Amino acid sequence: MLSPMRQVKHTSDQNEPLSYTYADRHMDQEVSKYAIPATGMDARVAYQIIRDELNLDGNPALNLASFVTTWMEPEADELLKETANKNFVDQDEYPQTEEIHQRVISMMGRMFNAPKECDPVGTCTVGSSEAIMLGLLAHKWSWKKRREQAGKPTTNPNIVFSADVHTCWEKFARYFDVEMRVVPLKKDQFYMTADQVVDYIDENTCAVGCVLGTTFTGQIDDIRGINDTLLKLKAEKGWDIPIHVDGASGGFVAPFVYPEVEVDFRLEQVRSINTSNHKFGLVYPGIGSVVFRDRSDLPEELVFNINYLGGSMPNYSLNFSRASSMVLLQYYNFLRLGQEGYRRIMTNIMDNAQYLEKKLIETGYFELLNESKYLPTVTVRLKDRELPTKVVYMLSDLLRQFGWIVPAYPLPANADDVHVLRMVVKENFSRDMAEKFAADIVKCIKKLGDEAQDFEKYFEQQKGKGRVC
Numbered sequence: 395m396l397s398p399m400r401q402v403k404h405t406s407d408q409n410e411p412l413s414y415t416y417a418d419r420h421m422d423q424e425v426s427k428y429a430i431p432a433t434g435m436d437a438r439v440a441y442q443i444i445r446d447e448l449n450l451d452g453n454p455a456l457n458l459a460s461f462v463t464t465w466m467e468p469e470a471d472e473l474l475k476e477t478a479n480k481n482f483v484d485q486d487e488y489p490q491t492e493e494i495h496q497r498v499i500s501m502m503g504r505m506f507n508a509p510k511e512c513d514p515v516g517t518c519t520v521g522s523s524e525a526i527m528l529g530l531l532a533h534k535w536s537w538k539k540r541r542e543q544a545g546k547p548t549t550n551p552n553i554v555f556s557a558d559v560h561t562c563w564e565k566f567a568r569y570f571d572v573e574m575r576v577v578p579l580k581k582d583q584f585y586m587t588a589d590q591v592v593d594y595i596d597e598n599t600c601a602v603g604c605v606l607g608t609t610f611t612g613q614i615d616d617i618r619g620i621n622d623t624l625l626k627l628k629a630e631k632g633w634d635i636p637i638h639v640d641g642a643s644g645g646f647v648a649p650f651v652y653p654e655v656e657v658d659f660r661l662e663q664v665r666s667i668n669t670s671n672h673k674f675g676l677v678y679p680g681i682g683s684v685v686f687r688d689r690s691d692l693p694e695e696l697v698f699n700i701n702y703l704g705g706s707m708p709n710y711s712l713n714f715s716r717a718s719s720m721v722l723l724q725y726y727n728f729l730r731l732g733q734e735g736y737r738r739i740m741t742n743i744m745d746n747a748q749y750l751e752k753k754l755i756e757t758g759y760f761e762l763l764n765e766s767k768y769l770p771t772v773t774v775r776l777k778d779r780e781l782p783t784k785v786v787y788m789l790s791d792l793l794r795q796f797g798w799i800v801p802a803y804p805l806p807a808n809a810d811d812v813h814v815l816r817m818v819v820k821e822n823f824s825r826d827m828a829e830k831f832a833a834d835i836v837k838c839i840k841k842l843g844d845e846a847q848d849f850e851k852y853f854e855q856q857k858g859k860g861r862v863c
């Protein structure tokens with residue numbers, strides 16, 4: 395039988411009641427790309443054209459490069475559609491949405507173990523970048539106030555963080571005119587320790603940034619050690635230097651996978667924490683949040699009481715209008731999963747990451763940079779250190795042919811001779827996918843070898859050629 399599309403005569407009449415999507419005239423003409431077209435088109439056709447074009451994108455389910463959530467339940471998808479038309483900033487018009495926002499922040503304050511005597515406050519943002527900027531800005535402001543009260547100059551604030559922070563830390567320093575003091579990585583140590591930090595801080599340090607799960611290797615800084623050092627300095631010199639924890643990736647992993655490790659408000663100097671709810675909060679992009687340990691850590695001058703559309707709304711953000719959906723989806727996940735659900739999902743993905751590690755080691759071609767202990771990321775380099783670094787980039791390219799998206803990159807300065815492949819294991823990455831991935835990467839390696847006719851000979855020839863990329 396012919397498909398309905400074939401049965402319909404091609405028509406260019408827009409008013410034709412029975413015009414099938416692929417038979418519309420727009421399908422045999424170029425659509426407008428750079429200027430708004432003079433006339434419109436049928437809704438189904440516009441939808442189909444865009445949908446078809448997007449088929450050329452990678453498949454989010456196979457995107458092991460990104461930490462960002464690529465799957466939510468159908469009920470969450472429904473809620474998303476139903477709430478996309480509510481402007482999050484219109485608190486006066488949508489008071490219940492704001493009420494839910496406050497609940498989300500309160501739940502996160504508790505998740506980060508704010509002490510009973512504290513009153514944690516915060517806000518949801520579009521992601522961790524905005525959240526980090528808001529957190530650091532508050533600390534810069536508080537530092538300035540303390541210095542003014544002490545009659546000391548306020549001209550040279552600095553922030554201290556390690557070389558493997560996300561680029562948004564550097565952005566903050568430049569946008570908000572704060573000196574950045576970058577603690578370099580060591581050869582085989584991809585996190586920051588208390589001993590290293592001490593050399594970089596002084597009375598002008600507004601905050602120390604500690605990463606809970608780095609983008610590059612998934613490691614965590616020695617947050618407890620750095621806290622103890624700062625407490626000592628407070629007692630000895632009177633410098634009250636806060637820690638801002640960048641929990642973009644680890645913020646939802648730590649509380650459920652290694653709750654006994656103190657990386658949160660249980661540590662006195664940890665005054666603010668950001669997380670990307672669109673990562674392991676398991677919500678679609680873009681939502682992040684910043685939570686302060688106590689109301690007193692957020693200077694009240696930074697909270698704007700805006701008179702807008704007939705009401706007064708407290709607002710601490712860099713942006714203004716956006717959809718309410720993601721905040722509501724975070725609340726959905728909290729209710730739907732509970733702590734038990736988050737614990738199960740996080741434990742599963744950590745187990746699957748470790749399984750993938752094992753599979754990659756078994757291929758004989760890779761070694762781990764570090765174990766997936768703190769984040770479900772698998773970071774490997776070539777076992778044969780004499781091979782040119784180009785090979786990991788070639789593998790990254792070849793994996794694309796199988797649909798897998800896997801980044802290859804060098805580590806930051808001082809460790810930049812190390813070139814890695816990194817896979818982020820997310821909720822939808824099953825054991826079977828791990829098996830398939832490991833099999834595919836072996837095929838890619840063999841392909842590289844076959845193209846050079848003799849695999850062993852090829853790699854033998856490449857040895858000692860040094861860095862190619």
Ligand SMILES: Cc1ncc(COP(=O)(O)O)c(C=O)c1O
Pocket residue numbers: 461520521522523524559560562605607608609640642643670682
């Ligand atoms: C450690 C860390 N901090 C901050 C960010 C920025 O997060 P977002 O994309 O939510 O702005 C990322 C993003 O990958 C990250 O890994």
